[in-house]
Amino acid sequence: MNINTIAIVGLGYVGLPLAVMLSKHFSVIGFDVNRTRIEQLSKYNDLSHEVSYTDLEESKIQFTTEPAFLKKAQFVIVCVPTPIDKNKNPDLSYVTSASQCVGENISSGTIIVYESTVYPGVTEDVCVPILETFSKLRCGEGFKVGYSPERMNPGDKGHTVDKIIKVVAGMDSESSNTINEVYSTITTTHVAPSIKVAEAAKVIENIQRDLNIALMNELTIIFDKMDIDVHAVLDAASTKWNFHNYQPGLVGGHCIGVDPYYLTYKAEEIGHHAQVILAGRHINDDMHKFYAGKIVKRLHKSGGTNILVLGLTFKPNVPDYRNSRVKHLIQELQEYNINVYAYDPYLSKEIIEQYFCQYCHPLEDKEAMQTIDLTLLAVEHEKLLNLIKESVFNKHDVITLRDLQSQSKRVPIHIIDTHTFYGTSDMFGVQNHTKTYFTNNLFDTTKFITIPFDSSQNKEVITHVQHNDKFLGCYLLFNPNNTMASWKEEFDSPWAIDTLLQQNHVVGLKSFPSLFHTSIQDQKYFPYYELAIKHDIPLLFHCSASGSDYSSADMIRQVCTQYPRLKLILAHFGGLQIEYMKLAVALAQEFPNVYLNTTSLDPDRIKRQVSNTSYVRSDKPVEQSKSQILELFLDAVEKIPHKILFGSDLGYYPPEEHSMWPIRELPEEKQKQILIDNPKKLFRKMKKV
Ligand SMILES: NC(=O)c1ccc[n+]([C@@H]2O[C@H](COP(=O)([O-])OP(=O)(O)OC[C@H]3O[C@@H](n4cnc5c(N)ncnc54)[C@H](O)[C@@H]3O)[C@@H](O)[C@H]2O)c1
Incomplete structure (x- = not known):
């Protein structure tokens, strides 16, 4: 092999x-028309993150924008882009x-390989005539050509390059041998019988992937x-x-979503319309519409209009955003306002602002983050997987x-019961049997947000919630009346409550x-x-027939x-x-911050009460019928679906399936909204479900 100097034309993801790699065995000239790129590389800075500073520094590559340098090389490798037009x-x-540039600047005897x-x-029908015209040399005599497709996978x-088999081909056996020898210095090779075979092999690798x-x-x-989970299907099928x-x-990027069009174009030119390949392309090119439709429905159901999209490049952990389909997804969403x-x-x-949409840094743009209704992790960069663990995302659906x-x-199994009690209460006649309720198999599909019966139990319930997966959070109970015997500075005063509110998973006050x-x-x-307000948590009021004097609609207003x-x-x-x-x-309709929970909607249940309670409840009889309640509930779901939370009063009432009865009357997506989505949104400090 008579090769000392190799020139690489095009120093992008492939060329650099x-x-x-080649600089470990040859003297290498790195040529690119992009002056900025050459300046960066000369300072050992690769913005595509493919090569480290040290590797660049050690490589001793001569970076240049000067085509005349190509004359020094006996072997030129062309790695320039091959996109598609509009x-x-x-x-x-x-x-x-x-x-043309290579033709104008090659010395006689050079081998030019396209990647x-x-x-x-x-290579042979388009490039060779250009090389001949501008070099004034004949192919096969003054220079030779070859092809070696690149298989690298950014990120x-x-x-x-050194760990994948490289297909190589030359125009004749002599060039094939030399090309093979050059590439064999850095990796294992497969010699293809012709340049066209090597070209075809590359393009079909990506077509196969695209079609699959x-x-x-x-x-x-x-x-x-x-309504079948595609991943469950794939898991089952892949056992074969x-x-x-x-x-x-x-499918984005400038390979898989692009290369098939190269072959279909050629096929068309020779009289064959490539139906299968193009059908696959159409499906993949339109997938952003499927996702946009799903997102729009989701936002529509919750009454939201603002979405944060995390990740915009065409694949995880790479900075390349060309041909990113996330851009199309964003445009589609914008069309739905x-x-x-x-x-x-x-x-x-x-x-981001020039090519995509409004910018929002999740940790810095606090005001914009307040308005976000849904976060889509569109590209799973490792950096983003870490970012979404930050507390700012707790109240969001990611x-x-x-x-x-x-x-x-279908309603997913883990519903959230946002109003349960934990502990004991002499007044309500509730013994510590609540613990049994919560571990009852009846509730293995439920997660709880719970409340102590007494403010002296606040600390205990926090500890319990923090150590038990069944619980997503707790409220702190407080008694504002410091003239009552049960009021205790250490439990009920605002400072005591403020201190406990600093703890994890304290989701509200009651x-x-x-x-x-x-x-x-x-x-x-x-x-x-x-x-x-300070802790950005909701305050839950018990509202009852007897309590109307203390929390009537006028007072709430x-x-x-x-x-x-x-x-x-x-x-x-x-x-x-x-x-x-x-x-x-009406209040929940009027005020953006008023929510309602479904606890004790069943009139029969209220009438029965817990038999051993010593607390005397309202003298006002509960007269409404179940059908009246249902009518009111369904009307509320129409008007304020995003303001309703499910609560069962479990702990106070024994476990009874029928706390779910009005919810079961709803379509499944509304059930999900009430049972899962609404609490996830409202309880900022709740554990992730
Ligand atoms: N990126 C990949 O993952 C990958 C994988 C396999 C194959 N390929 C193929 O390799 C080729 C290059 O892809 P890439 O991702 O490296 O592209 P790229 O855009 O990252 O880099 C191409 C480089 O070529 C330079 N360039 C353009 N015209 C030039 C010219 N006339 N002379 C000198 N330099 C010129 C550009 O300035 C750029 O720096 C494409 O055909 C692509 O399809 C890419």
């Missing part, structure tokens, strides 16, 4: 790592202009319509020895494309205005309202007006009488 036809302009992905025939540190993903994408669409494991998803914010740790604010692929319309004989307008309540940022949950749908419930629904 190859140049670095009509999805091959854009060979980079390959042809690089060929750019092309359709069979480009994949396991399959680097398209099949998975089509299955995702079909099974979604059938010859089932190929491909996953559905967005959804406000899209985006963040990608690999892209600057300027790039979903992935995979969640959208297998989103079952008060029994009627029990403590303190109206919610009493200024004793004000410090607690301020604490709830005044509190909401005075404290517009206070989030209030009205237990028992505002009271145990139908007229109170109607007023509560």
Whole structure:
């Protein structure tokens, strides 16, 4: 082999790592028309993150934008882009202009190898005539050509150039041998019988991958319509020895989504319309619409309009955002008038705003984050997987494309019961049997948010919640009435409550205005309202027939007006009488921060009460019928579906399936909203489900 100097033309994702590998065995000239790229590389800075500073520094590559340097090389490798134009036809302009530049600057005897992905025939039928014209040399005499496709996978540190078999081909046996020898210095090779075979091999590798993903994408669409989890199907099918494991998803980048068009273009030119390949392309090119549709429905159900998209590049852990399908997804969402914010740790604010949408840094742009209704982790960069563990995401739904692929319309098993009691209460006659309730098999599909019966039990319930997976969080009980015997500075004072609120998974505050004989307008309540606002947690009021004197609709309206940022949950749908419930629904419609929970909606259950309670409840009889309640409930779900939380009063009442009865009347997606989505959104400090 008579090769000392190799020139690489085009120092992108493909050219640069190859140049670095070859520089261990040859003197290497790195040529690129992009002056900025050459300046960066000369300072050992690779913005594509493929090659480290040290490797570049050690490589001793001569970086240049000066074509005349190519004359020094006996071997030239062309690694320039091969995109498609707006009509999805091959854009060979980079390959042809690089060929012209090489032709003008080669010395006699040079071997020119193309690595750019092309359709069979480009090297010999398109490039060779250009090389001949501009070098004034004849191919086979003055220079020779070859082809060696690149298989590297950006961001994949396991399959680097030196670890993958490289297909090589020359125009004749002599050039084949030399090309093989050069590449054999850095990796294992496979010598293909001709340049066209090598060109075809590369393009079909990506077509095969594209088609397999398209099949998975089509299955995702079909099974979604059938309410079957596509991933469960794939898991089951892949237990067969010859089932190929491909996953559905967005197909972006400048290889898999582009290369098939090179072959279909050539096929068309020679009289064959490539139906299978193009069908796959159509499916993959349209997948962003499937995801956008799912997101729009999800936002629509919760009344949200703002989404944060995390990850914009075409695949995880790479900074390359060219041909990213996330851009199409964003555009599609914007067509539905959804406000899209985006963040990608690999892209600057300027790039995001220029090519994608509004920028929002999740940890810095606090105001914008307050408005986010849903977060989509579109590209699972490792940096983002770490970022979403930050507390700012606790109150958000963070979903992935995979969640959208297998989103079952059935109610998922882990429903959230947001109103349960834990502990003991002499007053309510509740013994410590609540612990038995919570471990009862009846509830193995339920997770709980719980409340102590007494503020002296606050600490105990926090510890319990922190150590038990069945519990997602707890409220702190407080008694604002410091003239009552049960009021204790160490348990009930605002400072004591403030201290406990610092603890993890304390999701809200709870008060029994009627029990403590303190109206919610009493200024004793004000410090607690301020604490709830300060900690951005809701305050839950017990509302009952007897409690109307302490927490009537008028009073609630005044509190909401005075404290517009206070989030209030009205237990028992505002009271145990139908007229109170109607007023509560109206309040929740009127005030953005008023929520209702379904606890004790069953009139039969209220009438029965817990037999051994010593607490005398309202003298006002519960007169409404179940059908009246149901009518009111269904009307509320129409008006304020995002304001309703499920609660069972478990602990106070024995476990009874029928606390779910009005919810079971709803369509499944509404059930899911009430049982899962609403609490996930409201309880910022709740554990992740
Ligand atoms: N990136 C990949 O994962 C990958 C994998 C396999 C094959 N390929 C194929 O390899 C080829 C190169 O891809 P890439 O990802 O490295 O592209 P890239 O865009 O990252 O890099 C191409 C480089 O070529 C330079 N360039 C353009 N015209 C030039 C010219 N006339 N003379 C000198 N330099 C020029 C550009 O400035 C750029 O730095 C494409 O055909 C691609 O399909 C890419």
